Amino acid sequence: MALPKRIVKETERLMSEPVPGISAVPHDDNLRYFDVEIHGPSGSPYEARVVLDRRLPHGAPKIRFLTKIYHPNVDKLGRICLDVLKNNWSPALQIRTILLSIQALLGAPNPDDPLAADVAKDWKEDENRAIATAKEWTSKYAVPGSK
């Protein structure tokens, strides 16, 4: 099946004007798949690798964290709780916007609307300790060279 024009356009746009702190590379054998590396905003304890499956233009893309991450809004399987991926998805939203939203989520974890309840609990009890754990997980699982 031919690739929808929208995907071609968006890929071109992502390549020519990349988002700061985010690199998105289309998969070799399936151009709807993207391997994404996200650096959390400065001061955030996160870096992550994400896989993105675009069902554009009309369905929301499927996104999952590949690297283990200690974050109240991401569960053990790497699934993300984010409004723009669920009920606030609109076909006019671009992949760029979605990726920026995820980056923002890394910068501002929201333990009041948790997906990973245990992480959220830690977060509320002792934020400093939780951030330390998040840093540790990042260096263990997500920094390039680690596995």
Added chain:
Amino acid sequence: MDSDEDFLSTLSSDDDIMLDDSENDDMSNGDEFDDAFDEDPDDEPDLGLQKQKTPVAYDIGFKVYSPGDIQQQQEDMMNEVNMILEMSKEDAAILLRHFRWNKERLIEDFMDNSDKVVEAAGIVTSVANPPQLETLDGFMCDICCDDDEGLKSFAMKCGHRYCVNCYRHYLTQKIREEGEAARIQCPAEGCSRIIDARSLDLLVTPELSDRYQELLNRTYVEDKDTLKWCPAPDCENAVECGIKKKELDKVCNSTIEKNGGCNHMTCRKCKHEFCWMCMGLWSEHGTSWYNCNRFEEKSGTDARDAQAKSRVSLERYLHYYNRYANHEQSARLDKDMYTKTEKKMVQLQSASGMSWIEVQYLNSASQALQTCRQTLKWTYAFAFYLARNNLTEIFEDNQKDLELAVENLSEMFEKPISELADSKLKDTAENLANGMSPNKL
């Protein structure tokens, strides 16, 4: 609140031919429903409770509205607002929905600060050009990135323009899959402009338009405090009476639809968990003071005169009847789930590596569920006739246990495949099936 005479007296018809046609259709449908409704009371299971037929004080007057009537009421209000505030009928409709059909407040607020009201409701005022499809040179759709020449496009007054196909797809998805109608926004990010009925008719198929209208009627009935849907299954009429009691989530006030057999409800909006039957907190169920299945009769002893007594007996009848009817409905919904089960069984085989014979427990779970619901349903009819004594206490305890177990099973049944492989479902189903067969009751 408006009186009904208001709706009925202002039967001014407007210019919209298409709408008029559909109204006529609806009206004829409405007549059929009325007929069906007239016959209904005879079919009702009469448990011989009301012996006296003379009208009594607790009889509350009510009116029945067919879907056509409901639509007509809305039309009348739209026409009225449209005349007073000099705006298009579609904009009036959006404003009315925004104000939950409180016409007086709308007009008052609008006179006060029209810009603010219009902004909050998601209307962009401009000259009343009828919405139309356009073909623009050099247009590229931001959704599909198509830029073919002659591509038809559409934009609401906010100017966010997309091609017809994408717009149609977007609306179809909103209406069909999300059941959204009154607040479908422009697809553009952050644009809160609401699509109006006339633009929608331009873009989608007649079937989808009908569905849209149906969903709008639903919001209308839900928004009006005095209106309530007829509780009979498959009945499309609304009932108006003085009692204001609605199936609202008490926490966030959104309306809730039960789409599975399980009575453990979780609000999609605020995640409040409650029991469908008694609307109480789910967390209280299964604790010592759970009494969802029991009718509290202490008020009955206080009743002095005959009127209060018959009211109590009516309430008592309703208590048991509601639970009876609810289990009947749940059984039907559970049955629907079962039709999906076969597919699930196949998926489960591939997902968990179980063999065909191993996934058979889904099948038996569904059957156990059906039997249990059937039993539960009739226990309420049974309980209705029971005199209060110690044995009824034991009976109600058993009933409670069964009910809890059934809700558990029903809940597990609705879980996604990944969680189904958990053997808990299997055990519960088998326990229940075993518990049912000697029929302890």
